[in-house]
Amino acid sequence: MAKRQIRKSDVKELNEKISFLDYEISKKQKVEVLDEKIVLVDGVPCFFYYKRRISPTLHFLNKYPSSLSSVVVDMGAVKFVVNGADIMRPGILSCEEFIEDDLVVIVDEKNKKPLSVGIALFDSETVMDEDSGKVISNIHYVGDDTWNTK
Numbered sequence: 001m002a003k004r005q006i007r008k009s010d011v012k013e014l015n016e017k018i019s020f021l022d023y024e025i026s027k028k029q030k031v032e033v034l035d036e037k038i039v040l041v042d043g044v045p046c047f048f049y050y051k052r053r054i055s056p057t058l059h060f061l062n063k064y065p066s067s068l069s070s071v072v073v074d075m076g077a078v079k080f081v082v083n084g085a086d087i088m089r090p091g092i093l094s095c096e097e098f099i100e101d102d103l104v105v106i107v108d109e110k111n112k113k114p115l116s117v118g119i120a121l122f123d124s125e126t127v128m129d130e131d132s133g134k135v136i137s138n139i140h141y142v143g144d145d146t147w148n149t150k
Contacts (some may be wrong), residue, residue, distance in 0.1 A: 003040075005032045014039070017054045018047065021067045038149050045149040050139045057146055061105050061114040068105040068117070069098040069124070071136060078108050081115045082143055087136035092127065099123045104136060116141035 006014070008027050015024050025031060025041055032040040039047035039054075046060040056067055073081060077091030087106055098104055100123050106116040118136035120127070127135045140146050 001035055003032050003034045005030065014047075014054075018056075021056060021064070023060075023064060023067065034149065038146060040149075045146060048140065048146050055103050055117055055140065057140065058105075058114045058117065058142060059147075061117070065105070065112075065114065068103050069096040070105050070107050070112075071095040071118075071127075072107055072109050072112070073115070074109055078115060081106055081138065082141050084138055084141050084144065086134045086138050087116075087118055089127065089130045089132055089135045092135070095124050095127060097124045100126075106136065106138070114142075 011025055011027060011031055014031065029042050034040060037049050038045050044059055045057050047054050048057055056064075061067060071087065072093045072095065073087065073091045074093055077087070081087060093109055095104070098120050100120055102120045104118055104120050105114050106118055107114055116138050117140040118138045121135055121137060122130070
């Protein structure tokens, strides 16, 4: 695993990329990139790249849960979501507003804990109007390689 610290000047560019999260990395924080895919902030995996797009990790979302729109799934869907399955419409109970291609966080109905990060295949209104089918593509979940990064 190749780890490199990024320059202070590159932190500004990174902050521009994550501005949609209403979060800013300070110049005092240690920022490293692991395998050109995972961004560590003070040793914690906070962001990752998925198809040239930056996304917050579940570690970040546990600390800043309102950074992304949330989608609430029933407890029956949890075991599938944390095993990497895409999110199907029947398992969704409710969701906050989002548009197609937005990053969303999937949370369980009981604890409201982040289970996965996904990309919306439709806008929130269409998702709730559907009866069946895949509506969110799962890109990061509890127990995957990004989650297990030390």
